[in-house]
Amino acid sequence: MTEANPFTEDVVAQIMRHMNEDHAGDSRMIVQALGGRPDAESALMSGMDADGIDFVAVVGGEDVQVRIPWSRRLTERIQVRREVVRMSDEARDVLGLAPRDGR
Template sequence: MEQEPFTPDVVEAIARHMNDDHAEDSVLIVRALGGQPEATAAVLTGLDADGVDFSVEVEGRTVPVRIPWSRRLTERSQVRVEVVRMYDEARKALGLPPREQNRSH
């Protein structure tokens, strides 16, 4: 079995950043890629080499959502690339214009 590349402190740091700075982005991702088009809120609760986990508010209830990465990740820098890819895919799937290029992450 391959070792998990993300330690609990790394997962916590990524989750904190996403939940504090990119909460709306997470909602778009779970709406378009997580099979929850009615989602009103999404909290990143975890991630591993194979995917990312959210706790999602849908019609007054909380449901878990797991979205796989496009490939198995082996290092922290790949997480940002995958999240940006998912965000861009979600915007396109939802018919929204591409994100602004000067947006900070």
């Protein structure tokens, strides 16, 4: 039996809006480095649940679905931010990019 998703549709929509408006570059890096799509031209968050985050990446002009699991099952909204920051930092490291200022 699967546990219920602790994140309501409105919370997921708010997180997606923030990610897609303010962090599209981070999404692309995460998909490239951690989602197995180094050829992604762009990526937007398309959903999430307690177990992972979903993106739609553009690869060769085509939309490709990419799901990346969290490091652990999430139960609270604050954990989402921490996981995305962790993923972004890990992606920068994998891609050989300098760490973000202040981290």
